[in-house]
Amino acid sequence: MTPEPGWLVVSVSTAGAPDSLRVQVWRKLRSLGALYLQQSVCLLPARPPVVQEIRRLTIRIRHQGGTVRVLSMTFTDPGEEQAVITDFNTARDSEYAEVLQRLPQLRQELADEQARGNATYAEVEESEADLQRFRSWLDKISARDYFGAPAGRAAREAVEEAAAELAAFEEAALRAENPGAGR
Structure with a gap:
């Protein structure tokens, strides 16, 4: 059994979706404390409540016409x-x-x-x-x-x-x- 990944990388595009989706996504990621790596790409710890909220957000984004990728990752450099x-x-x-x-x-x-x-x-x-x-x-x-x-x-x-x-x-x-x- 592999250990649970420590981090989630979330990449979102709301192009072609209703304008309100962009605000909803931003607010949700902000409320989770996401650390933005660059525009529309953020990092969050893969804690169970965070994973659950990201799953819900992913469903909402896709349902409203946006695209999202959620990737599990671990750091190779502890520093x-x-x-x-x-x-x-x-x-x-x-x-x-x-x-x-x-x-x-x-x-x-x-x-x-x-x-x-x-x-x-x-x-x-x-x-x-x-x-x-x-x-x-x-x-x-x-x-x-x-x-x-x-x-x-x-x-x-x-x-x-x-x-x-x-x-x-x-x-x-x-x-x-x-x-x-x-x-």
Whole structure:
């Protein structure tokens, strides 16, 4: 029995297919974290969930008139494979950095609202929705973080710190709206 190949090379052409297919393909490959080798040719690790998603995408592409080739491959040079893994991690670190860059706005908003004495249930709901968007965003990045990009841990910790700050804000809102509660 031969070992499972480590990588998938995916080559796609949407020429002659509906224009919307190009966007669908791009979005799906982007959501999987594909590393483009050149235009319309990308590389992905051959992990079971990735293989399954590529099979589904292949069916959609062919059904809508596009062409696709999916090839299994292994690297002959371990250094080259490590360079590709580094490229994957760099891409994920960039995404995690964006989370880390935007998260302080949520935390500052909580601090500002509390300083203004505006700890209300409405503010809690709004901030919970913001926090959920960050968690969802982080989940999407983590799903394509195949090799444990270094910035992932800091991003997860920062989101949890924001969650703790939101919990404290919620306590303040509860006390503000129910001054006699908890006594």
